[in-house]
Amino acid sequence: MSTFILSKILAIVLLIMGFFMNAQISISGKVNFKNKGIKDVSVTLKNTYDGSTTDENGTFSFHTSEKGHHILVFSHPKFVEVEKSVIIENLPLIINADLKEQISDIDAVVISAGSIEASDRKRATVLLTPIDIYTTAGANGQVTTALETLPGVQKIGETEGLFVRGGTGAETKFFMDGNLVNNFFGNSVPGIKAMDRLNTSLFKGNVFSSGGYSAIYGQALSSVLILESIDFPETNAVDIGISPIFLSGGFQNVDQAKTKSFGVSAAYSHLGLMNKIMKFNNNFTKAPESFGTNFNFRLKNKNGGIFKYYGSFDTNTFALQEESLEPETDSDNTALKGKNTFHNFSYRQKFGKYLVNLGSSYSYNQNIIDLSTTVQNSESNLNSINSTGNYFNAKGTLERKINKISAIRGGVEFNQTRENTSVAISPISYPFQDQITSVFAETDLGFSNHFSAKVGLRSEYSSAVDQWNLAPRLAFAYRISKNWTSSLAYGIFYQNPENKYFGTYDLNFQKAEHYVLQVQKAEEGRSLRVEAFFKNYTNLIKTKVENYLPAAINNNGDGFAKGIELFWRDKKSLKNIDYWITYSFLDSKRNFQNYDRSLFPNFAAKHTLSVVAKKFVTDWKTGFNFSYTYASGRPYYHFLTNDSGDYYLNTQGKLKDFNSLNFSLNYLPNLGKKEAKAFTILVLSVNNILGQKNIYGYNFSNDGMRRKPILPSANTFVFIGAFISFGIDRTQEAIDKNL
Template sequence: MQTFIISKILLLLSLLMGIFLHAQVTVSGKVNFKGKGVKDISVTLKNTYDGATTDENGNFTFPTEEKGSQILVFSNAKFVEVEKPITIANENLSINSDLKEQISEIDAVVISAGSIEASDKKRATALLTPIDIYTTAGANGQISSALETLPGVQKIGETEGLFVRGGTGTETKFFMDGNLVNNFFGNSIPGIKSMDRLNTSLFKGNVFSSGGYSAAYGQALSSVLILESIDFPERNSVDLAISPLFINAGFQNVNEEKSKSFGISAGYSNLGLVTKLIKFNNDFTKAPESFGTNFNFRIKNKNGGILKYYGSFDTNKIGLQAESLEANIDFDNTNLKGKNTFHNLSFKKKFGQYLLNLGSSYTYNSSFIALSNTFEDEEINPNTIDITGNYLNTKGTLGRKINKISAVRAGIEYNQSNEKTDVSAAPTPSEFKDQITSLFAETDLGFSNNLSAKIGVRSEYSNAIDRWNLAPRFAMAYRISKTWTSSLAYGIFYQNPENKYFGSNPLNYQKAEHYVLQVQKSAEGRSFRLEAFYKNYKDLIKTTVLDYRPVAINNTGNGFAKGFEIFWRDKKSIKDIDYWISYSFLDSKRNFQNYDQSLFPSFAAKHTLSVVAKKFVTSWKTGFNLSYSYASGRPYYNFQTDANGDYYLNKQGRLKDFGALNFSLNYLPNLGKKDSKSFTVLVLAVNNILGQKNIYGYNFSTDGLRSKPVLPSASTFIFIGAFINFGIDKTQDAIDGNL
């Protein structure tokens, strides 16, 4: 009886299994992308649980009991979702599908040849955010000094400017919210390097391009630094900074909706006390002294448009006495009085698919220099140089998105310069006026997530030169693998000769062609870049001296610069340590200005190396920062003039290698209650802590028979200061940013 029951159950199960198997249908097929099978594609019947995932060859198979009209869905975040209508009867189905790549702003390859970007959108690989700049030992919180730790930028200590890839300091231009910043550096005298005028804390991000930059920017033969100011402060705050060098104070006010804000700050600095505590190589008759103030406001309208304004005013004084190289003169005396005001206004608003950017900047700069000599305690040969300039820049850009990763933009830019130079020894003052009108257009073409291009063109007309130029630009990027990308950039770049060189001789634009090739690997916490470049210079100016000032004779100069650069940044390999290493090799020659032949530029080094390391000890609330800079010895030259007034090379040599080890310490004490909105940083910084004796060049007597070295203002410089903010507690941000 028991056997009979079991046999009946088995028979019933067999009948049920037969019915079930007969009801099931197998759906199978293959999923391809560009003719190859793709794995990890989800294949499902819409609104059911039936489906499968493709294997390494793109094949899939799954059973289903569904019948009739169905939708088969092929999905993966990297591809456009595909829906195919199918009809399921009693027979197995074979369905194949071809996929298209999903275009994504996040996944799309970015053109990065010649540029390094740091912004809120680029946090994973960002370089030189404000925290980076403040915590780079030796940078003293200066944007330009921190950039000298990056590939391609020379370590120049005797004059201001960014000297990039064999270019002079004037070949780099600076922009704030898209507008040109004239006189980015403070007024100075020869041999004394001035500081940045714009405070690092004004900006939320930057793009530094050392070659092949966008058609939206011009009048720069070598590079551009594009700074983007913060939109709105986090909340109301008061800032205070105190040190033996300076005192600064300011406040920011923002409404709850973050639609309006304004702020004011002022600062005073005087190196008088420091010159008594630290040994300086300069003999100051008037220690560097300055006063500055600035004001800003921001307004956001209901439609998302934002208006930003920044204005500043500063004055500075400096007096210097140096032993003279000339016969019958004991000392050379130089006194400077400088004034500057800068105003920057920008407006940005989206209109559907369109983005409008409007902006304008204005600069007034005055530099009054009094020169004299001392012989047997009597002042002789008094002379003055009074230079004043007014500079206006306006710019408008309209862009439109074509799809997620493609766009087109065009714009117009206008620059006006008016400079007057009055040399007391010259018979009459010289005045220079110029108006430059520029038109530009550019398109970003995203062919896929792995391939993109940027094509642009810029044209400029200068009244002083009285002709148009045409400068095409091209760049492309290709993703080699998941972590490796490559970029290529090419462009023609024009720049007027400096205003001070214009005279009665007709001049042309100076020209440079850039070729830049880059490969980059980016992974979590690590970034590697290898970049090769070639720059070809044409129509550089040749100069002489007329009425006590240099003027250009013609544009017959030329030159080249080529080399390669390596950059490595690592936040992951060594616990709690962030470091980067940059190395640059440069081969360059120029025949320009007063050079009588093609020579390696005196402002460039063949080999440069920078190592920056940072560690924050959370339990101590203290950050320890080190940096080391090395540059092979730069050449130096002395040119004299013959009876015809032509220059010839009288003497040349090579400086010893430059090296400096810098250290800084940042301590974050608790201030007030634990939940108080305040932030304090105590800073100790020592530049060139080992006291290495560096030389920046040589000054020569008029006859070229005597010389003396150009030295840093101080071989070793020590800074102590406190920075306090009431209203915003940035302690954790500082720790997270490796302060």
């Protein structure tokens, strides 16, 4: 009986299963992108559990018992989702679909020709963060000195400025939160290199463009450095710095909601003790001394808009004595007094689909240089030069996103310069004024995740030149494969002649055309960049001697610069070691200023090489940092003038190759101590540890018969200091960043 009942139940189950199997309908098809099958596309009936995933050929197949009207959904993270309406009856369905690429601001290829970014981590390879700069041996915490380890930047020790791809230091401009920063470097005299004025810790990132930069920026023939300040500090903190050279202190206060903050800091520096302990190449009769203070505040409104202000004031003095090259004089004496104030405002707010950026900066600078000579221990005044400058910048930009990776922006900019130079031996002063009005527009065009373009146009009017210019900019980027991308950039760039050249003759804008081609590979922990460039210069300044002084006479100078650069950074191959290697080859000729023919510039080296390595040993609580820089010998020239004031080449030669090995050590004594209420870093830094006798050039006597080398202030410089932060523990950040 039981066997009979069991067989009946089994028969009923099989009958029901057969019914449902016969009731299920097959749905199949193929999913394509540009006529090629796509793998791993999810194909499902909306609001059901029925579906499948495409195979290697893009085909799929599944069964469903659903009937009637339904929606078939095709989805994949890299493609736009597609929905197709289907009617399921009693016959199998074959449904094909063609997908479109999903445009993503994360996956989209980014134009990076000529540009090295350290800001948006999702869209660019992060190269030099503030921690990177502080831990680069030999950089001394200076943004510009750290950038000298990157491709295209020359190692210059006799004067301040970024000399990029055959361009002078005056051809690089600096920006903070979009605003022009005049007097980025401290006051100085020829042969003594001034340091950056802005503190590296102010900034959360930077974009250094060595060519082909955006239409948003102008008045720079070679390159721009765009610094972006932090929005808000992490927490309240008090910072103290102590060393034989300087004493600094400051605090930052921020509310818990991070809607407002303010801070003040000050620093005093005196090189007197080091001047007595170490051997300096400069004979300082008054050791360099400086005092600086800065203050900031930030406000965030209810709608997310941010207002930021930064202000600073600094003074510096020094005096030095050098053996004279003139036979009738024993020594030449130079004394400097400088002071500067800088203020920067920025406001960023989103209104619906529009992003508004407004900003303004103001700088006042005074430089007083006293020149005298000593003959048989008797000093006589030779001259005194007093230069003052007022600089104002205002800028407004409006931007709107078109889609996730496309945008359009435009704006206006105004720069005003008022300078006055008085010379003690002259009864007249030398004033200069200029107003530059600029308009610009630019669009980012994302055609796909593999191809994008940037098209821009900038126009400027200068009252000093009394002309308008028109500068188009164009760039493309194409993703070759998952890790390889390529970029191509072209642009025309204009810059006013330096203010000191305006006088009797009418001058025009100087002009440069940039062509940049880049190939880049980026993967987790590693990045490789190869970049080729060509720059064509026209309308460069030419000078001659009039009334015993150099004067610009026309814009008939020209030149070119071309080369290839390599950058490799690796945080992965060697355990707990971060290193990068750069190499640059430069071929350049210029006929400008006092050159009487086309010559390789005396501020450029044909070959440069930098190696930077960092390792943090947790057990020892210590970071070890090394850097090495090599530059092939630069040329040097000395020109004399004939009776007409025209220059002619009298002496030329080549300097010996530049070599410098630098080392720094950072010790964290409180590492691992949870009860510690302060974060402390002890720093030991040695620049040019091997004591190489580097030479930056030569000074010549008036008749060109005698010369002496231009040397660094010290062949080897040692720094010891302690930095203490109360109220914030940066230990983990220090370890993560290979401090």
